[in-house]
Amino acid sequence: MTNAPADSGLFEPARLGPLHLPNRLVMAPLTRNRAAADGVPEPIMATYYAQRASAGLIIAEATTPNAVGQTYPHIPAIHGEEHVAGWRRVTDAVRAEGGRMFLQLQHGGRVGHPDNSGLTPVAPSPVPLPETIHTPTGRQAAVVPREMTLADIETTVADFAAAARNAVEAGFEGVEVHAANGHLLHQFLAANTNHRTDAYGGPVAHRIRFVVEVVRAVAAAIGPERVGLRVSPGNTVNGIAEGNTGDIYPALVAALADSGLAYLHLVFADPDQPLFQELRAAWPGTLIANPALGRGGPLPRDGGRQAGERLIAAGADLIALGRAFLANPDLVERLRTGAPLNQVRDAYAMYTGGATGYTDYPTLADALVAQTN
Numbered sequence: 001m002t003n004a005p006a007d008s009g010l011f012e013p014a015r016l017g018p019l020h021l022p023n024r025l026v027m028a029p030l031t032r033n034r035a036a037a038d039g040v041p042e043p044i045m046a047t048y049y050a051q052r053a054s055a056g057l058i059i060a061e062a063t064t065p066n067a068v069g070q071t072y073p074h075i076p077a078i079h080g081e082e083h084v085a086g087w088r089r090v091t092d093a094v095r096a097e098g099g100r101m102f103l104q105l106q107h108g109g110r111v112g113h114p115d116n117s118g119l120t121p122v123a124p125s126p127v128p129l130p131e132t133i134h135t136p137t138g139r140q141a142a143v144v145p146r147e148m149t150l151a152d153i154e155t156t157v158a159d160f161a162a163a164a165r166n167a168v169e170a171g172f173e174g175v176e177v178h179a180a181n182g183h184l185l186h187q188f189l190a191a192n193t194n195h196r197t198d199a200y201g202g203p204v205a206h207r208i209r210f211v212v213e214v215v216r217a218v219a220a221a222i223g224p225e226r227v228g229l230r231v232s233p234g235n236t237v238n239g240i241a242e243g244n245t246g247d248i249y250p251a252l253v254a255a256l257a258d259s260g261l262a263y264l265h266l267v268f269a270d271p272d273q274p275l276f277q278e279l280r281a282a283w284p285g286t287l288i289a290n291p292a293l294g295r296g297g298p299l300p301r302d303g304g305r306q307a308g309e310r311l312i313a314a315g316a317d318l319i320a321l322g323r324a325f326l327a328n329p330d331l332v333e334r335l336r337t338g339a340p341l342n343q344v345r346d347a348y349a350m351y352t353g354g355a356t357g358y359t360d361y362p363t364l365a366d367a368l369v370a371q372t373n
């Protein structure tokens with residue numbers, strides 16, 4: 001049984017550092033490949049995000065902090081002035097609609113290809129992605145990444161900090177450091193992608209070091225209250241086998257617990273899992289939980305509302321939803337009123353470009369106009 005709309009904690013206001021959020025629903029970061037080939041956000045991205053400005057917080061899609069970190073074609077970037085100017089159009093459009101945004105910073109590590117970035121991907125160890133990867137000429141076998149030197153590590157930490165400064169200049173309220181879903185930071189955490197024997201590999205205390213350094217550098221650059229961290233304990237996407245999930249995340253959370261960060265963001269959060277409860281208890285700040293809705297299976301009819309309410313009851317502060325926001329620009333209103341949801345079309349329309357499957361999902365008001373015409 002669902003709660004009556006007025007009973008749900010999802011629609012109560014919340015604070016996030018200095019920000020006032022009108023509700024507890026967060027739009028999860030969703031890669032949509034609508035940037036220009038050079039990573040500059042296209043004007044249609046401003047329309048897409050402005051349509052979704054009623055979210056309590058939007059976390060904008062994975063965005064590249066340096067050239068070698070680019071994953072796929074048409075991913076936005078934030079390392080040049082042209083990127084800052086492009087994103088400024090997006091944040092202005094969202095702010096004009098009353099919304100607020102963080103930007104997710106993603107370095108792909110071994111999830112990349114020379115045909116996408118022009119460079120050989122770098123990673124903690126020369127272990128290739130055991131999958132093909134999307135390129136402008138179709139899917140290709142992944143290449144063996146170059147093992148990062150200590151100088152590469154230092155430069156990459158600095159690139160994240162510079163990208164965060166750029167994001168603030170572009171009008172974002174803050175950034176989310178992406179340590180989830182098999183990208184570079186996750187590759188440092190996981191045993192099967194990190195074979196290093198120096199201070200960044202081996203025991204868990206070493207494998208968390210790079211993530212901690214990136215987060216601390218970004219926090220020093222723009223203020224910890226503007227920085228979130230996304231992690232996905234146990235997620236095997238992009239060929240990840242963490243080894244000791246139950247040790248990695250408690251160690252990471254303990255290392256960052258006193259940093260004053262804006263939030264910790266957990267992917268596939270399940271209130272019945274002991275690790276969820278352990279991390280909630282250990283994290284003193286805001287916890288954003290992205291519910292495990294059947295791990296990529298079809299969206300439940302309520303878009304994740306009941307799962308979100310269970311997580312709030314279990315101690316989460318904010319609830320992130322991905323596909324439900326993708327298909328429903330007015331998701332907050334639909335969930336509040338119990339209105340039916342649009343379903344996701346066209347396998348996310350990721351590499352198609354343009355408005356179809358992107359900005360053409362109707363709001364309730366659009367649907368009403370269509371009915372009366």
Ligand SMILES: Cc1cc2nc3c(=O)[nH]c(=O)nc-3n(C[C@H](O)[C@H](O)[C@H](O)COP(=O)(O)O)c2cc1C
Nearest residue numbers: 028029030031061062267290293321322323324348
């Ligand atoms: C089309 C698509 C793009 C995604 N892009 C990102 C991304 O850029 N960064 C990220 O951390 N997760 C990404 N994800 C994962 C989502 O943020 C989210 O964790 C996942 O979809 C599960 O939430 P949901 O069931 O509410 O959709 C993506 C998911 C989808 C479906």
